[in-house]
Amino acid sequence: MTAFGWTETGRDGRARAGVLHTAHGPVDTPTFMPVGTAGTVKAMTADAVRSTGAGIVLGNTYHLMLRPGAERVEALGGLHRFMDWPGPILTDSGGFQVMSLGALRKLDADGVTFRSHVDGTKHRLTPERSTQIQHALDATITMCFDECPALPADAETIARSMRLSMRWAARSREAFVAREGYAQFGIVQGGVEPELRTESARALQEIGFEGYAVGGLAVGEGQALMLGTLDHTVPLLPWNRPRYLMGVGTPDDLLGSVQRGIDMFDCVMPTRAGRTARAYTARGTLNLRNARHAADPGPIEPDCPCPACVRHSRAYLHHLFRADEILGPMLLTWHNLSYYQRLMRGMREAILAGRLDPHAAMLRSGWADGAAEAAARSAGMAGTRAARRDRGTAADDGTAVPASPSLGSSLPTVAAGDDDDDHAPVGGASVGRIVAAQDVDGRPFLEHGPRRDDLADAGSVASDLAGGDRGRPDPEDPAASERDPAAAPEPANGTAGRGVAGTVDRIDPPRATAALFREETDAAGADDPARPRGPRTGGAR
Numbered sequence: 001m002t003a004f005g006w007t008e009t010g011r012d013g014r015a016r017a018g019v020l021h022t023a024h025g026p027v028d029t030p031t032f033m034p035v036g037t038a039g040t041v042k043a044m045t046a047d048a049v050r051s052t053g054a055g056i057v058l059g060n061t062y063h064l065m066l067r068p069g070a071e072r073v074e075a076l077g078g079l080h081r082f083m084d085w086p087g088p089i090l091t092d093s094g095g096f097q098v099m100s101l102g103a104l105r106k107l108d109a110d111g112v113t114f115r116s117h118v119d120g121t122k123h124r125l126t127p128e129r130s131t132q133i134q135h136a137l138d139a140t141i142t143m144c145f146d147e148c149p150a151l152p153a154d155a156e157t158i159a160r161s162m163r164l165s166m167r168w169a170a171r172s173r174e175a176f177v178a179r180e181g182y183a184q185f186g187i188v189q190g191g192v193e194p195e196l197r198t199e200s201a202r203a204l205q206e207i208g209f210e211g212y213a214v215g216g217l218a219v220g221e222g223q224a225l226m227l228g229t230l231d232h233t234v235p236l237l238p239w240n241r242p243r244y245l246m247g248v249g250t251p252d253d254l255l256g257s258v259q260r261g262i263d264m265f266d267c268v269m270p271t272r273a274g275r276t277a278r279a280y281t282a283r284g285t286l287n288l289r290n291a292r293h294a295a296d297p298g299p300i301e302p303d304c305p306c307p308a309c310v311r312h313s314r315a316y317l318h319h320l321f322r323a324d325e326i327l328g329p330m331l332l333t334w335h336n337l338s339y340y341q342r343l344m345r346g347m348r349e350a351i352l353a354g355r356l357d358p359h360a361a362m363l364r365s366g367w368a369d370g371a372a373e374a375a376a377r378s379a380g381m382a383g384t385r386a387a388r389r390d391r392g393t394a395a396d397d398g399t400a401v402p403a404s405p406s407l408g409s410s411l412p413t414v415a416a417g418d419d420d421d422d423h424a425p426v427g428g429a430s431v432g433r434i435v436a437a438q439d440v441d442g443r444p445f446l447e448h449g450p451r452r453d454d455l456a457d458a459g460s461v462a463s464d465l466a467g468g469d470r471g472r473p474d475p476e477d478p479a480a481s482e483r484d485p486a487a488a489p490e491p492a493n494g495t496a497g498r499g500v501a502g503t504v505d506r507i508d509p510p511r512a513t514a515a516l517f518r519e520e521t522d523a524a525g526a527d528d529p530a531r532p533r534g535p536r537t538g539g540a541r
């Protein structure tokens, strides 16, 4: 059996390449972990996930404890066998989801009591129970059970929350059963307050863990603050232990974080985008529902080895999404995970070659070029539409062109309509709110990547529990099904007859930028004091 550990194979500035050694095999770092919320990376077989180059996946304690139940998974041989993933699995602690349940959960110093989004039954999670569940699942890497306050929050609230999380970290460690090749990670909290981050990092190292995660970032603070917090926090962590940035993020977030010494990431962005017709590429993102792809015989990316690119055209994928065929999300998830894994492999190789900075410049230049092209396209389309409007005709996709004079060239991304998010680059801060709007897609809370799908799950349930059809997805509104559960104003009053899970598995036709802007508003949540908390981690920008 292999001892758990991380060994360096190369470094370039603060960035490092290495190998994570685990009981379930080695993983090259930096690495991206696809999110397998409920024992599956949505729309992908385990073989398909492996073929993208993924070495480790993430599972969600909250979902698995409720359905099918941790003890059942254990009786069936553990999560590796259950989902046919013999490689390493990291499980989150469930804390983030239960905190996100808003009125459905009650927090005390000992733990959290909450109602299941599946059937309304009452459950309790404590540091001990969370650790026990992750053990039953046979998680290769167990995460500490921690707490995050609703955001925005003042420094005092963040400090109180962080200290509670540190007490829970000690209890989580106490409950952890050490085994050869297995690990438990502590989570550094403290918001964007340097002194709190320092206190948290020290407290965790006094307890002692096999690895350290940075949580509580990408909650709307913006990429600059996130990276600034990494600048402060990462050097506080021991060099010889793996470092995991939770729930992040966009390709540009990953790049900036790798440059600051992060080794591990998870995020639902590539998988969720794949289910909503958005493709990540070296030149930004594409919306394959857009009419301009309808007759395009070329691949999404000519140099991508995934089946979507090798065997199919953009036109075919466009057709699949327009026809709501399940194969569309399957192929595009495959492509997006391939893109993320190629991105990580490129960074690893660049670190080993000592050329990460020029490699980063090349990546960012590609994203920027794609963004510029799309902006030009949008501007051109806005002009064309204005001309059509003058002639009283419709857009080429049959959509009536809104006659509002406000939708002029000053808002090309909205006015473009059909081409909506084709313009969105992959980057972070430099592209501002457009990216945020795109990236918050579907996440009721800004996001913790691995937990985002979960949140959508929990969110749909919470709104379900809140009663009536209010919480049900509006078939005409792709954003509706994935809104913040906290937005449902009433407390739980029953679950009968509501198909909660349907929202999660449901494939929403991504509509337009307008919907994305709505989501952005939702995710920001500034006008909703009832919101339990922002996504504590995740590529929220």
Ligand SMILES: [Zn+2]
Binding pocket: 300, 301, 304, 305, 306, 307, 308, 309, 310, 334, 335, 336, 338
């Ligand atoms: Zn591809």
